[in-house]
Amino acid sequence: MTPFMRSNRAVSKADIDEAIALKEVCVGTSQVMNYLTQQAGGYDNVGFTHKDLYNALQRDYTCFDDVIELDTTYKDNLYGRPIMPIVGLNHHHNTIVFATAIIADETSQSFESVQQNFLEAMMNKLSISVVTNRDRAMQRAIKYVIPYAKNILCSWHLSRNAQANIGDPKFIAVFSKCMASWWTTEEFDIQWRSIVLEFNVKKHPWVIEKGNTRHLWAQAYLIDHFFANIR
Structure with missing residues (x-):
């Protein structure tokens, strides 16, 4: 051995x-x-x-550092502070916990500090892709600390947000299909416009925002990037 x-x-x-x-x-x-x-x-x-x-x-x-996932939706500790696990996948597609941090707040400064300390501990080996929930402060921190990493939004969080904002199970089903389908960008744009019209959500703020950020969650816009099947 x-x-x-x-x-x-x-x-x-x-x-x-x-x-x-x-x-x-x-x-x-x-x-x-x-x-x-x-x-x-x-x-x-x-x-x-x-x-x-x-x-x-x-x-x-x-x-196994090519892709890491950052998430701060956990607050299950004595002080009610956000817990930020940093995880990846090994060659068996099993989750690896690289590090876990309890942070004081969810500001860009806190996220930058955690990521910089993590990179220092990991010999400054930069990941090429990062999966996150939709947190603007974290997005800014990632862009500052790992400027060349490709970012993708977590599909689980997106599905929950679709449920909270739209609520229609049929919309959630077709939205999930839009996230995962290996369409061309042109095919995606056609399908997206059709869905928006079908469910009459053209003016919904959440739908507008998702359309503007489709390059962060639609498989059609992420085909050329490696995410180790983390969605």
């Missing part, structure tokens, strides 16, 4: 796989290290340090 080498010690692939599995369910690196130490029967037997494990997990990020 080929190990990942760091300093004078090695973290085996089996240990890395186990660590990744634990981090996927939001177990911190320190807790992972404690668990692996107990499994090995003590610190003298584990064969690597906390720093070695941290570096090995950083290397995992460099393998």
